[in-house]
Amino acid sequence: MTTTRTPDTLRRILDYSSRADPYPLYAELRRTPVARQEDGSYVVSTYRALMDLLHDPHLSSDVRNLSRPMEAAESRTTPPFINMDPPEHDRLRRMAMRHFGPPHTPGLVAGMEGDLTATVSGLIDGFAGREEIDIVDDFAYPFPVTVICHLLGVPREDEPRFRVWVNDIVDSIDYDPRTDPKEKLDKGVQARVDLHRYLGGLLEQRHGRPGGEDLLSRLANDDGPDGRMTDEEIVATANLLLIAGHETTVNLITNGMLTLLRHPQVLRRLRDEPDLVVPLVEELLRYEPPVHIIPWRAAYSDITVDGTVIPKGSQIMLMLASGSRDPDRFHDPDRFDPDRRDNQHLGFGSGIHLCFGGPLARLEAQIALTGLVRRLDHPRLAADPPPYRRSPVLRGPIHLNVQQGQGAQ
């Protein structure tokens, strides 16, 4: 095992200057599929090693299994199931899934298609005829927020309140004590407390009122085979779904529009072949995924991956976006090819923590991109690359200015 160059490579990936194009650095990283860092943590970057780890029952998502406990923003609130291990993880995820997907709620996501299409149309109507629009602020952010608020039962008009908290929480996800001010972590901790209190307030109103369609109501009044979640568990779950339900989708849609504008022939094809959007979104999830990195997992016991033994208690960083660009798994991986077959990307992760909202994210992205390419008039990028958000984990443009109309050509 070598550690040559890799620590430096990781540092450069996390550095904001490589946000627009981290892919050459991922290629550098993949030369050491399982790379030990100077601080004793491990970075995993090849498809094969990532797949093995994501399906390895010795990989823990519980922060308590790290030998050197991390300062994490979750510390003062009940963790959501994404930060738990089986069997507790399985129980809570199962209880949430009862109200979201098959086999108990099979038609939910498909049944949202009409509403999603209407929301997309409404947003596009709002900027029809404008010469320049910001895909993020005008479209890719408000769309999934509207959807997740409706699904959870969070009032849409409260968005300015929870947006501040969500921003602080997302900022703290990749908190690095070596480089970041402590304030960044503290703000995240406080934001989680505030968001929990806010969601707890909404939950209060649901108790004893069965029949509500939104997830909070269903969770508050459900008596399934596993019983009912505690209020703390419901709030932690709602918190997770609220954040994950839009912070990722905004990137998927924005990365999607950016990629289409960089591949005008594909954009034209999508306008003429509506069915293309299904494989196209899969290719986007591979080529420009919204989640690039799982910042930490813990080795519950010694884990052997790709010939390397990761000792018990080690912190492991999973470079999902690197795995999806691994030439040992994907032919010509740096080419955006919506016709790609056998596209088992890592865009939603894999294994027991596979993205809970994946089916909804897919549908949102499909409807959003179809709507945009049909109705934007000769769209062109105002700047390439666009400015990016800070995070190397949830990676995407902070703004994506697009000009439209014949006259501007």
Place this chain on the structure above:
Amino acid sequence: MTSAENLQAFKRDGRIVVVGASLAGLRAAEALRTEGFTGSLTMIGDESGEPYDRPPLSKQVLTGWVPADGTTLPRRRDVDAEWLLGVPAGGLDLATNRVRLTDGREIPFDRVLISTGVRARPWFVESEAALEGVFVVRTREHAEGLQRALSAGPSRVLVIGAGFTGSEIASICRERDIPVTVAELAPAPLVGALGAMIGEVASDLQRAHGVDLRCGVKVTRLEGDAQGRFRRAHFDDGSTIDADVAVVALGGIRNTDWLTGSGLAAGPWGIACDTGCRALTLDGLVTDDVFAAGDVARCPNPVYEYRLISLEHWANAVEQAEIAAHNMVSGQADRWPHLSLPVFWSIQFGVNIKSVGVPTFADEVVVAQGSVADRRFVAAYGYQGRVTAAVSFNNAKWLDHYRQLIETAAPFPPPCPTPDQPADMKPVPVDFPGPQLLAQGATVVVTGHDPGERRVTAAQQHHR
């Protein structure tokens, strides 16, 4: 002409015949076209309709959710084949390279793929099998008939045999609130495939769902009334049970009878092949123009000491079909071995059972993750200190990890703890009843003295 030119000519306008037009046959035909075979392709099948999927026949079709004719296999591409359906093959002549149909027609080929699969083992007394209300389940007609009988609200259903199919059918009966008795000769359900430990779990599962489970008993007679309707079953312990429907779920018989005298190493155990799906002759020589895939094929698997293994698994049929098709149109140097591990699934009594590897190739088993009491667990199987298989109950997402353990001959029992490891994790003997894995009754006679004269002939084959 060089062999490369021969191969090109064969791919361009050779003749391929596929005998057996179900899952393996169809997928092979599609793969042949995808591989660039443009010659003539003939599909021979004993059933008259389009190829269809069988797993739903003991599941969704019996609940009435999916109609029996609603499981037609999706086509991956146009295969541009001549379909000779409704007439079974009756013989294979390797001297003249012809398949003979039972109606006397002869179909010549350059290469042939045998994917004739398995038929249901019928009840051993023909007159009793013919009683109204006695079923087997293999074809869509069988499933449709049984579905109708279940819809008529029988007073009780008797399922004979608690393997996967029998257990699934019993599960459907309970789901439809029909009283059901399951009779099994072995000490527990599923025990022949998964061993005593899982058998015990399966017993509890059946009883918890209200199945009248009777193990260690043999049904000796099916009794009908004057109208020829099934009414009562007699057991070898002298007891009887009254029921309107009997489902005979005693496994399958490989469709190799038609190959008797063909010179292939074919018998009740299947058709012996190499890992490239090329059939072997009775002498054990590899043929070059005869291939086999699916339930009827019996291939060596290097992971399991190169033993010849035949599997009645859906994924195995698809994978072998693709391997066989590739090898049928490729030269020796480009041939692929079929090396993937078997996978299998079943849904019964609300539990999703999945397996990877060959559980019968084991001497010990251990619950490695989860809880048997909660019916959410993974059991790992080991053979002489290495992992050879895993079975999950409602916990399938971990199986890829066990696949990797099997492929790398990882130590058994798995040494490192997981967060969901049971506190009392302890391997127990796997305990399969009776002979396992290898086919029984493969009796042959070797004749001749000089190396050029030594030959094998098949002796009387012993049907169990």
